[in-house]
Amino acid sequence: MQEPSGRPVTIAQVARDAGVSIPTVSRVLNGSAPVAEETRRRVDASIERLGYHPNPMARGLSRGLSDxxxxxxxxxxxxxxxxxxxxxxxxxxxxxxxxxxxxxxxxxxxxxxxxxxxxxxxxxxxxxxxxxxxxxxxxxxxxxxxxxxxxxxxxxxxxxxxGIDDIAGGMIATRHLLGLGHRRIGFVGDAEDRFIGNPASANRRHGYEQVLFDAGIDIRPDDIALAPHGMDTAKAAALDLLDRSDRPTAVFAASDVQAFGVMDAARSLGLDVPGDVSVVGFDDIVTARLVGLTTVRQHLEVSGVRAGLRLLELLGQPLPFEMPEFPELELVTRSTTASPGDAHPIRSMAAALTGAAASEKEVSTAFDPAFGRDERIPRRK
Amino acid sequence: MQEPSGRPVTIAQVARDAGVSIPTVSRVLNGSAPVAEETRRRVDASIERLGYHPNPMARGLSRGLSDxxxxxxxxxxxxxxxxxxxxxxxxxxxxxxxxxxxxxxxxxxxxxxxxxxxxxxxxxxxxxxxxxxxxxxxxxxxxxxxxxxxxxxxxxxxxxxxGIDDIAGGMIATRHLLGLGHRRIGFVGDAEDRFIGNPASANRRHGYEQVLFDAGIDIRPDDIALAPHGMDTAKAAALDLLDRSDRPTAVFAASDVQAFGVMDAARSLGLDVPGDVSVVGFDDIVTARLVGLTTVRQHLEVSGVRAGLRLLELLGQPLPFEMPEFPELELVTRSTTASPGDAHPIRSMAAALTGAAASEKEVSTAFDPAFGRDERIPRRK
DNA sequence: GTTGTCGGTGAAAGCGGTTTCAGTCCGCTG
DNA sequence: CAGCGGACTGAAACCGCTTTCACCGACAAC
Structure with missing residues (x-):
């Protein structure tokens, strides 16, 4: 804990302090070769006393691989x-x-x-x-x-x-609306250069179109609104969609963020959700729960976990835990969808505000997002 | 662009390829010394052809400082x-x-x-x-x-x-409620080990108490509810606060996340926000706008920008742009606060849902959070 | 015509680690 | 008692790059 200020301590200093050679210190550090108990103790003591931390750049350079x-x-x-x-x-x-x-x-x-x-x-x-x-x-x-x-x-x-099966996801969302009795279902998704962008939105739309096609419903081109990704852009697009007397009774948005835009548009048109328009999103981000948005859940955090584990495999590292198994996609029914004409404006609005836990089919996982998680656990109590 | 697969290209290979010495390549790379135009061209060509990228670890080690x-x-x-x-x-x-x-x-x-x-x-x-x-x-x-x-x-x-002036922030929020006519104002904040934790919540509470004190209002201990940070924990705490006949008519939550918990609690008690209870949060996170939460805004993103610039200063780097000046704290009035008894349940709920832009005093900044920003700008159009 | 000075270059010495290699010093085996 | 293998250790090479430092030729200055 001395650390004489200034330049960080090097392995050479530790070696000198402990009265051993540099490689020996390295061996203590990495356990890469046997070191006499007594020697190890001395080295450890020096490390501790000097506050030594190996330089990761030097280590990486030397080993030929970074961490x-x-x-x-x-x-x-x-x-x-x-x-x-x-x-x-x-x-x-x-x-x-x-x-x-x-x-x-x-x-x-x-x-x-x-x-x-x-x-x-x-x-x-x-x-x-x-x-x-x-x-x-x-x-x-x-x-x-x-x-x-x-x-x-x-x-x-x-x-x-x-990647998830976005087509299937689009189908799930659309089937839900169909099941509630909707026949005029709009879509709000990304307008994007598909050579660059993520095809998720387009695929979700394909699922949507497939389901409508199978149900024998004609897709009206003006029931589809595309805009660059974002809440405000989606709102603008949704205004086109909803500001008509023969508007759709439900909208499937390609993402939750866009669904919020749709809800905002509905609100500014004086339309009740879900009384006048049902809205389904996609992703189930934290905010979706807060707002009570019906959506297609994908386990976002789990996808990161899987990537991490897969990475460790490829790096030949031991896995800290098992690859989690989760349903890939599932519909989370909250309070922004209802049968057409089945509105309870006040109740539904109130419910929408905070995510009406009662009507929601929740699945608890080990990877709850931050909102639902206590960040600070009170200690000793 | 060859990169013969496998080990990354080294400076030595570039040097050999260009028929120069290693230091010369280094000089071309860093412009650290004059290099003949002709030589430079050859080296650049080799770098390009071999797809060379300097190893940052080696560079860092050598220079004695990392990047x-x-x-x-x-x-x-x-x-x-x-x-x-x-x-x-x-x-x-x-x-x-x-x-x-x-x-x-x-x-x-x-x-x-x-x-x-x-x-x-x-x-x-x-x-x-x-x-x-x-x-x-x-x-x-x-x-x-x-x-x-x-x-x-x-x-x-x-x-x-x-850090911001949390005490002042607490005062702003509380004065707002006071100004609306509230006299029974509750507080929901962090219960935490203050030796470890961030004192923000406690300071906001101090501001709150100060204002009430100055107004000659007694603070009732049971109008203050503390819980570990988080939406669900705040909800539980708020239930204690609100599930009484003589409950406060307004609640100041030490953060937006906690404010959401309070709103959720109100909802589950059948209380209207702001009809029965007004709620003020703190931070103005993205979601606050979405839900229409009245809150004390601090410019979160700007704080990161400032830290970055300050860092560059300390590192002796040129600043890419000027230190932004922003009001430190400002009240953003949305739809979760109203005078006691001044409720318009349906309207207010609807407004709350999407953040009633009309009644909101918005400040547009260069650092708009993601929701309001288009992530994918359509190209060539 | 000797000195500087400067543009341009390469040899060599690090930077802080790891790893190979070559010993010591033991204790055991045959 | 010679021979052997294993535990333990240090000298030296090396990882890829930067940075002295020395040097060479050319040109300006005296």
Whole structure:
């Protein structure tokens, strides 16, 4: 605990202090070779006394591999991304790996940030890419380098990863509305350059269209509104959809964030949810529960956990716990959906406000999001 | 772009390929000394052809300083923490620094993770600590090491940082309720070990008490409910507060998350917000807008930005932009507060659902949270 | 015509670790 | 008692890069 201020303590100082050679200290540190009990004690004492911490750069250089896992994601404030990251972190916490974060924020702006270049620049032990589909060029380049790559929220033949079945998800949501008796069902999703973007929204729409088709319902083009991802943009799109006398009686939004936009639009038109319009979202982010949004739940945090475990496998590390098994997708029925004409305005609004636990089929998991979790556990009591 | 697969390309290979010495390549890379135009061209060509990226560990080791900024925080899924981090990231993005993330998640569990040890272990160029007050021992040890430390959401004499004036914030919230005519005002805040925890909640309470005192209002002990931080715990605490015939007509919650708990409690008691109970939160996280919560806004993302800029200063780096000036705290009036007895149940509920933009005094900033921002900008159009 | 000075370059010495290799010193076996 | 293997240790090489330092040629200054 001395640490004479200034430059950090080096292994050489420890060796000198303990009266041994540098390699011996290294052996004590890593247990890479037998060290006499007495020697070990002396070394440990010196380490403690000097407050020595091995320099991770030197160690990494020497061993030829770093201990950092590079994580690349589009935007950390995005609730879904955030939760996936949290899941990954919870796994990495149990390992000797560090986490280096690269937030692209505007991944496709000018497209100048090539994923593969970012990866190459970092020389990390492994890379996790969240919600960003690598281009073909990226894929080729990533395959050429040695460090493993794991994808989250993206399916690829080239890399392990766990995208969900978005088509099935779209079908679940649409069937729910159909089951409630809706026949005019709108869709609000991403308008995006599909060469770059995540195809999730498009696939959810495919599921939606498939179900309607199977039910013999014609899809009216003007019941589909696309806008760049975001709550406000979705609201604008939803206004087009809902500000008509022959509006749909229900809307399936490709994400919870967009569903909020739809609800906001409904509100500003004086429409009751679900009295006048039912709304279904997708993801089940934390806020969905708060607002009482009916949605298709995917286990966001679990996807991060899985990626972490898969990574450890690839790195030949022991897994701190088992790969969790979760239903991939499930409908969470809350208070933004009802049969057409089946409105109880006041009750439903009130319920919507706080997520009417009574009517909700909740599943408790080991990975509850932060809102439902106590951050500070009172100690000794 | 060849990269013969396997081991990453080294500077030696580039040097050989370009027919120059290693130092020359280094000079081209860093512009640290003049290089003949012709030579430079050859080297650049080799770098490009081989797909060379300097090994950051080797570089760091050699230069004696790393390019990573260590960020330690309590829980990344916590909206306030998340936003602060996002602000920091936006600054670091403009610099050559990498960001390594350590999420404690349960910072005080067993207290075994000493901040100073984490910092020492990483040998980073600098450290940012978000929403975690260092202990005295930590502080001493952190001061002893060379790399700068910046605090976010914590005030300290030892390190630069920008905590807000929580007492003033508590006063703002309470005065608002007082101004609406409330005389029985409850408080819901953190029950915590103040030796470890962040004193924010306690300070907000002090502000609250001060205002009531100045107004000549007696504070009834049972109008104050404390619980470990979290929405569900706050709900339970609020139930105690509100499930009485002589309940308060308004509640000031020490954070938005806790305010949501209070609203949830009110809902489950069949109380209308703000008809029967007004609720004020603190922070103005994204969700607050969504739910229409009246709250005391602090510019969370800006706090991260400031920390980033301050860090760059300490590191002697040029600042990518100016230090933003923002009002420290401001009341954002939405739809969860009203004068006692001044209820319009249906309207207010509906408004609450989506944040009734009309009645809201919004301030637009350059740092809008994700919900209000388009994540994917459609290109070429 | 000798000195500087400066652009341009390479040899070599680190940076702080790990790892190979070559011993010592033992205790055992045959 | 020679021979052997294992426990334990240190010298030295190496990881990939930066940074002196020395050197060479060219050109300006005296």
């Amino acid at each position: 950092v896992v590079l994580v690349i994601l589009p935007n950390i404030t995005q609730p879904s991304v955030n939760l996936r990251l949290a899941g990954l972190i919870s796994v990495l916490r149990e390992t000797p790996y560090e986490l280096t974060l690269v937030d692209l924020e505007h991944p496709d702006s000018e497209r100048k940030r090539h994923l593969a270049d970012i990866v190459a620049r970092h020389h990390a032990a492994a890379t996790v890419i969240i919600s960003l589909p690598p281009s073909t060029a990226d894929t080729l380049q990533l395959l050429r380098q040695a460090a493993p790559v794991v994808l989250v929220d993206v399916r690829s033949d080239a890399f392990p990863g766990d | 990573v900024v260590l960020v330690i925080l309590p829980n990344i899924t916590q909206p306030s923490v998340n936003l602060r981090l996002a602000g920091l990231i936006s600054v670091l993005r403009e610099t050559p620094y990498e960001l390594t993330l350590v999420d404690l998640e349960h910072p005080d569990s067993e207290r075994k993770r000493h901040l100073a040890d984490i910092v020492a272990r990483h040998h980073a160029a600098a450290t940012v600590i978000i929403s975690l007050p260092p202990s005295t021992a930590d502080t001493l040890q952190l001061l002893r090491q060379a790399a700068p430390v910046v605090l976010v959401d914590v005030r300290s004499d030892a390190f630069p940082g920008d």
